[in-house]
Structure formats: structure tokens, C-alpha cells
Amino acid sequence: MSTKFPCPKNMEITLFIFLASVLATSHGAATPHQIHLLRPHSGASGHHVPGISCLSWRLAVETDNIRDWDLVPEACENYVGHYMLGHQYRKDCNAVGYSALQYAKSLKLTGDGKDIWVFDIDETALSNLPYYARPENGFGAKEYNATSFNEWIEEGIAPPVPAVLKLYQKLLPLGFKIVFISGTSEKYRKIRISNLKLAGYHTWEKLILKPTSESGATAVVYKSAKRKELVEAGYRILGNTGDQWSDLFGTYVGNRTFKVPDPMYYIS
């Protein structure tokens, strides 16, 4: 057995070495190949991925393994920037939208106008990437500045996340009613409405913004309470899309949740 498996005292030897040795010796064996002929390479798709630790950091963020983080690690600023400005972010968003649409199409709606799809706004329906891409914000690697962020919100020019807009556009003719639930303060209602319309979101059942009275609540508490109100009003939350796990955890989260990537910030 020792040729097939390292002895216990060497158990910390990596799986890589274990498999590599099997690969190296299997050619001489009389039996058919026991192990796939693939050669182990480095990184995704067999190519070395620069910033490999940032890729792992991002995966850990997206799978909710790293919580309550404050800033993008300084060493990952460029990585996150290239990700957000490059193809991969858009491809990843497209995969989320595609998966959500396949699910939506599989449903039979009642037609009573109570079948809803919940969307978060920031980094879900709308993108603040033009703001986060400013050098002073460094894709979330620089300290958050509430004043300048609110000034950006007040401009009302955030573009859509294209894959989410596309999902929205396809959900409407299927019969879904749309509900936006955002942590943005109620005082920005007017500019948020104009921004959503400018970005291509022309109709919705409800646009729920955060009342000043609830400004102290975490997103997961606030959003759970709002979803509870929807369910108590007879709505069925069939889908729920957000960039933060706090959009998708808690209570009344809906029949299916869809996580849009966001490596730039964390909201609890």
C-alpha cells in the first residue's frame, strides 16, 4: 500500500505530490491508467494566475467564508480593479443572470400579481463602479467616505449592472412583479427613482428604501423585516438577487437566492 498512499507520518505531504507520483509511476503499470491523464498545472485552467492569493480571497468572500471585512486587502487593489473592469466580472454576472432566468422560466406563476422577485439596488441593479474606480476609493481598498459616496448617489447617474438589467427585462414579461429593497436612506427616494429609470428599470411594484427610524438596523435585520411585511401582505418571494449575503440571509429570503459578485465591500 505504501506506493499508493503515503505512510501516516508523511500525511502532510500535499495531495499534489501524491497524485504526481501516481501519474509518474502509472505509465509502467500493466493495468489501464487509474488516474486521469491530465497533468497537474498551476492555477485556473492550468495557467499560472498572478495574484493567486487575491483570487482565493475573492472566492472566500463570495462564499461567505470571510465576513465583516472592512477594506479590500491593499495587495488586492489592482487585482480587484482588473476583475471589476475586465471581462471576468461581467461574465460572472452573466452566469448569475442566466442561472436565475433558467429558474424563473421553470416556474408556473399564478397570475394574481403576487409573484415577486426582490432585487437589491447598489452593486445589483445599479453599479457604483464609476465611483469605486476613482483613485481615492481604489475599488474598496481605500477607506469609505460617506460624504463623497452620498454625493455620488445624489448625482443619480449610476449605470445598471448589465446582466441584472437583462434579467429584470426578461422577468417582467414572464409575469414577475419587481420589488427593490435597498439600504439607501429614504431621503434619496427621488434621485433613486430617476437613476433607476435612467438605467433602464422603468417599472416596479415597490421601491423600499430605509426609513431614518431604522437607520441603526443591520441590512440583514432591516431586509428580513421588509421581506416579512411583503409575505404578510400576500406576496410570494420567488427569487431574490443581491450582491451581499445580507441580502440573501435572514428570514423570508425567498424560494431561490442569487448572489451577484462584489469584492469591493461588505455589508452585514
Place this chain on the structure above:
Amino acid sequence: MSTKFPCPKNMEITLFIFLASVLATSHGAATPHQIHLLRPHSGASGHHVPGISCLSWRLAVETDNIRDWDLVPEACENYVGHYMLGHQYRKDCNAVGYSALQYAKSLKLTGDGKDIWVFDIDETALSNLPYYARPENGFGAKEYNATSFNEWIEEGIAPPVPAVLKLYQKLLPLGFKIVFISGTSEKYRKIRISNLKLAGYHTWEKLILKPTSESGATAVVYKSAKRKELVEAGYRILGNTGDQWSDLFGTYVGNRTFKVPDPMYYIS
């Protein structure tokens, strides 16, 4: 405003073009750069990532956006193979282990022996990669063969997932009791014990395997029920680590959950 934002009828224009145009024009502006000087590149870290759609597929799987999938897409067999045999899988596992350990160290244990950490076994404590790497299994891209998989389990030579073994080794001296909950049938208890020990897992509070009477239950139902029994017996589930969302969803999931990557199969 038209120079800062595409007009509504062009709203489907990608964010990429929007940002690229801002980047291209911002050099002539009298004001400081409004947008980060990063140039948009393709893919992660600014390099083209071959198999880009497989990377998005994997992220969607890891974030639970794609559920109930049956096989790795045929086009992603090589991608998944290179990922699993390459550096990235091990780096991603290390990031999970590191994050879990940071959390574990932040806790104050009671010392009454009731503070537990739950681990799944397959693709969490132990790796079946030597099995899935066989050409006939193609890293989950080929149809599942229960007979040959069970023969592999009966060999009892699955190596550890190195990052998870390391986490286990560091949790013990912190005072955590370990509970393994696995969907493996009770009839494999003897060989699973010997395999766990061979792989370096020498001690545990409980090893919960699936009774034949519960063979029909989904993982999320079966594992929730077992965790409920633990909590009712006075245990506190402080951490919970698994490769499937069905290990980490349901009830009594624990104070924190940690998702180990697994792009090879899906268990509901």
C-alpha cells in the same frame, strides 16, 4: 451629462465601454482624475483566463447560484481537472482554513467539552480526488458510478484535504471537540474510521454516519436532524465546515459556516 453617461436609449451599452470612454477622455480634463488610472484588461488580474465561462460556472456553483446540477459541463472537464490538480484549489482551501482558524481563535471556549466543530468528510476532511481524477470519472464530468465509488471508499485510502487537516490539528489544542457528520452509509463505519486515522484524524467526539433507515433523506434534512440532536444534547456548534451547501444550510448550522470548494459534484 451626455459625456458622463450614455443616454437612456443606449443604456444597454456595457459598463466597460462607459468606463473606457471616461478613461480615454479624463486625461484632457482640468480636474483631477475622477476614475482610477487602471486600464481595463480582460479576466482576473488583467490577464485573459482561458475557459473563462468555466470560471464563471465554478463561481456560480460555489455561491449556490447553480443548484441541483448533475454533471460538470463537458466543456469544463479539463478546466475542473486543472483546478483540482493545480495550485488554485489548494490555495482556495488554505484561504478557507485560515479564515476558519482566525474565527476559532477569536472565541472564548467554556472548557466544558461541549464546544464543537462539525466537519463533513468527503471533499472536506478526506479527498476523493484520486478517484475523481480517473479518466472514467473525469473530475465529475462523467456519469456517477455508485459501485466503483463504493469500492474506492472500501479501499480506505482517501488522503486528507491538507488545509482541512491543518485546521483540525489546530482546533484540537484550542479546546474544540470534533464531530464528523457524513452521508456515508453506517455500513462503512470500520473502513471510514481506519481511513480517517490513516489520513491524520486521530480523535473525535462523534462520527455520525447515515443509518440505512435514513438513506432516503436529502443531506440537508439528514444533517440538520443530526445537528439538532447534538444541540439538544447540550453541544454548541461553533463552527461547521463542508464542501456542499447542504452541509451548511438547513437548521442548527452553527455560529459560522465555512465552505470548502468542490466543483466536482452537487449533493442536495
